[in-house]
Amino acid sequence: MATALRPARPTAGTPRRTGRGYSVDRPRRSPLLTVLTGIVLIYSLVPLVWLFVNSTKTQESLFNSFGLWFSGEFALWDNIATTLTYDGGVFVRWLGNTLLYVVVGAGGATLLAILGGYALAKFTFPGKRAVFAVVIGAVAVPGTALAVPTFLMFSQMGITNTPWSVIIPSLISPFGLYLMWTFAAEAIPTELMEAARVDGASEWRTFWQISLPLLAPGIVTVLLFTMVATWNNYFLPLIMLRDPDWYPLTLGLNAWNAQAATAGGEAIFHLVITASLLTILPLIAAFLLLQRYWQSGLAAGSVKE
Amino acid sequence: MTIHPRGRIVRGAAVAGTLALTLTACGGGEGTDDGGGAGAGDGGTVDTAAVLEEGGSLTVWAWEPTLEQVVEDFEAEYPNVDIELANVGTGNDQYTALQNAIAAGSGVPDVAQIEYFAVPQFAIGEALTDLTQFGAGELEETFSPGPWGSVQQGEAIVGLPMDSGPMALFYNQDVFEAAGVEVPTTWDEYLEAARAIHAHDPNAYITNDIGDAGFTTSMIWQAGGQPYQVDGTDVTVDFTDEGSARFAEMWQTLIDEDLLAPTVGWSDEWYQGMSNGTIASLTIGAWMPANLESGVPSGAGSWRVADMPQWEEGEMATSENGGSSLTVPEASEKKELAYAFIEYANVGDGVQTRLDGGAFPATTAELGSEEFLNVEFDYFGGQKVNEVLSRSAENVVEGWQYLPFQVYANSVFNDTAGQAYVGDTTLAEGLADWQEATVTYGSDQGFTMAE
Numbered sequence: 001m002a003t004a005l006r007p008a009r010p011t012a013g014t015p016r017r018t019g020r021g022y023s024v025d026r027p028r029r030s031p032l033l034t035v036l037t038g039i040v041l042i043y044s045l046v047p048l049v050w051l052f053v054n055s056t057k058t059q060e061s062l063f064n065s066f067g068l069w070f071s072g073e074f075a076l077w078d079n080i081a082t083t084l085t086y087d088g089g090v091f092v093r094w095l096g097n098t099l100l101y102v103v104v105g106a107g108g109a110t111l112l113a114i115l116g117g118y119a120l121a122k123f124t125f126p127g128k129r130a131v132f133a134v135v136i137g138a139v140a141v142p143g144t145a146l147a148v149p150t151f152l153m154f155s156q157m158g159i160t161n162t163p164w165s166v167i168i169p170s171l172i173s174p175f176g177l178y179l180m181w182t183f184a185a186e187a188i189p190t191e192l193m194e195a196a197r198v199d200g201a202s203e204w205r206t207f208w209q210i211s212l213p214l215l216a217p218g219i220v221t222v223l224l225f226t227m228v229a230t231w232n233n234y235f236l237p238l239i240m241l242r243d244p245d246w247y248p249l250t251l252g253l254n255a256w257n258a259q260a261a262t263a264g265g266e267a268i269f270h271l272v273i274t275a276s277l278l279t280i281l282p283l284i285a286a287f288l289l290l291q292r293y294w295q296s297g298l299a300a301g302s303v304k305e
Numbered sequence: 306m307t308i309h310p311r312g313r314i315v316r317g318a319a320v321a322g323t324l325a326l327t328l329t330a331c332g333g334g335e336g337t338d339d340g341g342g343a344g345a346g347d348g349g350t351v352d353t354a355a356v357l358e359e360g361g362s363l364t365v366w367a368w369e370p371t372l373e374q375v376v377e378d379f380e381a382e383y384p385n386v387d388i389e390l391a392n393v394g395t396g397n398d399q400y401t402a403l404q405n406a407i408a409a410g411s412g413v414p415d416v417a418q419i420e421y422f423a424v425p426q427f428a429i430g431e432a433l434t435d436l437t438q439f440g441a442g443e444l445e446e447t448f449s450p451g452p453w454g455s456v457q458q459g460e461a462i463v464g465l466p467m468d469s470g471p472m473a474l475f476y477n478q479d480v481f482e483a484a485g486v487e488v489p490t491t492w493d494e495y496l497e498a499a500r501a502i503h504a505h506d507p508n509a510y511i512t513n514d515i516g517d518a519g520f521t522t523s524m525i526w527q528a529g530g531q532p533y534q535v536d537g538t539d540v541t542v543d544f545t546d547e548g549s550a551r552f553a554e555m556w557q558t559l560i561d562e563d564l565l566a567p568t569v570g571w572s573d574e575w576y577q578g579m580s581n582g583t584i585a586s587l588t589i590g591a592w593m594p595a596n597l598e599s600g601v602p603s604g605a606g607s608w609r610v611a612d613m614p615q616w617e618e619g620e621m622a623t624s625e626n627g628g629s630s631l632t633v634p635e636a637s638e639k640k641e642l643a644y645a646f647i648e649y650a651n652v653g654d655g656v657q658t659r660l661d662g663g664a665f666p667a668t669t670a671e672l673g674s675e676e677f678l679n680v681e682f683d684y685f686g687g688q689k690v691n692e693v694l695s696r697s698a699e700n701v702v703e704g705w706q707y708l709p710f711q712v713y714a715n716s717v718f719n720d721t722a723g724q725a726y727v728g729d730t731t732l733a734e735g736l737a738d739w740q741e742a743t744v745t746y747g748s749d750q751g752f753t754m755a756e
Binding site: 059060062063064148151152155156158160161238239242243244255258259260261262263264265266267269 | 368371394408573576580
């Protein structure tokens with residue numbers, strides 16, 4: 001019997017000792033490592049804490065109190081209400097714009113990456129190596145460098161200053177395509193696809209019912225990447241858009257911030273801070289909700305099963 | 306508590322990047338000239354009433370906050386005109402946008418707000434309409450000399466002044482009194498006051514500065530320096546003249562003795578410093594009251610305004626700091642209507658609307674009117690602030706010129722002259738570096754540069 005040949009499984013009570021005296025179950029404790037991790041943790045969390053604490057302050061106490069603790073009246077609800085209504089509720093409009101760019105742009109980018117990545121991983125066709133070279137090359141080109149040429153091109157086509165000028169470039173995600181490609185190559189056994197074909201499934205059905213479910217963790221990963229990239233996108237809309245009604249949140253917040261640096265402009269730092277807090281909430285929510293899939297996605301293929 | 310100390314460097318790079326693109330493109334735009342200015346070639350005044358009656362739509366790019374009300378009033382008075390007012394970014398952001406639109410040849414607005422220091426840059430590329438064809442040449446007496454000089458490019462008038470920024474000393478009286486300091490009337494006294502304030506409270510400074518191109522040029526302007534001489538495409542840059550040296554020497558003392566708060570202007574820390582008394586004064590443009598009232602509400606009753614300190618006792622010489630004009634880009638197809646609007650905003654009823662909103666005028670009628678001069682500002686303890694600011698407007702030193710690529714020059718200020726505030730170089734050396742960088746860039750752009 002095979003089982004008899006295997007060494008006894010270590011139980012929780014008697015962890016197996018390795019030569020160095022620690023294991024996954026009983027990690028070695030390192031004070032230095034703990035301190036370093038702690039510093040990194042604090043470093044990452046302090047801006048968030050600062051953002052939350054200062055969202056609860058009025059403009060007045062923002063200037064006259066210590067930045068990392070609460071002070072004065074608790075003005076969070078007032079600030080949120082003012083943020084949502086300031087300047088005719090333009091913040092809500094910007095939020096809607098950002099959602100539009102994310103849903104259509106990042107969603108579309110993910111869709112294209114799935115289709116392209118799947119095709120490149122699972123089908124052979126002439127010119128595949130050339131496509132590979134182009135995709136890898138495209139990963140290396142920063143989007144910022146293409147922004148001005150894209151602007152001039154779009155300008156000739158007459159679509160600058162429209163939502164399309166932000167959405168169309170967002171649809172292209174070379175890194176997402178590359179990620180989907182490698183993921184599809186690992187996650188979908190070719191034998192499984194052959195079995196489906198032998199059983200008479202069409203290519204579409206094979207993709208839809210066999211491959212797509214296997215790709216789910218990769219899809220979520222790519223979706224998160226493109227979503228964050230589109231949500232944070234600043235330079236592209238800055239170049240393309242002139243009409244504040246089409247601004248995403250990033251540009252809108254900058255416009256509010258710049259207001260304080262204008263002769264005769266109203267300083268609204270408390271609104272900028274509160275709006276920033278509101279701006280990151282949807283991203284935090286998306287990460288928490290999709291975290292499970294995302295983690296399994298990153299680990300895929302790391303262990304031979 | 307830093308959020309965003311304005312992204313100067315990033316923004317500067319963006320401007321520099323697009324600039325090369327545009328200067329060439331502006332020249333190319335000449336061929337596709339006009340069409341909108343038809344019928345006005347005789348140099349006479351346009352029949353504004355008819356143009357307004359006919360109406361149409363205008364795109365206006367501006368960030369000046371009081372313009373919103375002006376646009377509303379204008380649309381109410383001329384219902385056939387529809388104005389789309391867009392804030393496409395403040396200052397440099399707008400210039401980048403404007404240059405991009407001009408380069409692309411589409412999406413250029415009918416009216417654009419441009420600060421005085423940036424006017425020559427657009428004018429020399431012939432991107433702006435000469436407004437003398439609409440009768441703007443007759444408006445010389447209407448505007449105070451500083452702003453009027455700023456919109457003149459040779460024979461052409463390339464914009465109408467919207468506001469102005471004659472400089473004055475804004476100071477926190479409470480901080481000065483606590484330190485036992487008199488309000489300085491000369492720069493020597495200013496230096497003494499800076500020492501006394503910092504000695505009294507090590508956290509307090511007479512002002513903040515970590516290198517600001519606009520402030521530096523304004524100070525040199527007041528000191529009688531004329532580092533920039535522009536004649537067409539012949540440009541001379543010389544920061545070794547007496548005025549520049551005078552400023553550099555005095556300001557160097559403040560830097561050496563650590564008497565300047567290391568705070569970036571217009572940041573949240575800056576407002577905070579003025580709020581809690583650690584920044585005791587600002588030598589700045591006349592538009593400052595509105596910013597103090599909204600940004601430093603807790604300073605109400607503490608702040609006062611005095612004449613800009615002088616280089617020689619008993620003199621009265623000032624300079625301009627900031628201020629902007631409304632211009633009509635050459636690519637606009639509705640130039641007459643656009644001119645009718647900027648005339649309304651900067652000469653007509655719009656002036657009073659903007660005054661009520663806290664802006665500082667560029668028109669002599671308002672600057673000299675009893676009503677304007679007698680306004681008592683509650684924020685400034687009832688002081689008749691406009692008397693001081695108006696006096697400054699009358700005494701602006703004449704003959705100052707900005708570079709035809711001042712936006713670029715200002716964007717590299719912190720890499721050159723600004724190093725004096727953080728590094729080992731002196732301000733005089735820094736200005737020499739700035740001059741060198743400016744001359745190199747100008748030559749690359751095809752200007753005939755001399756030092």
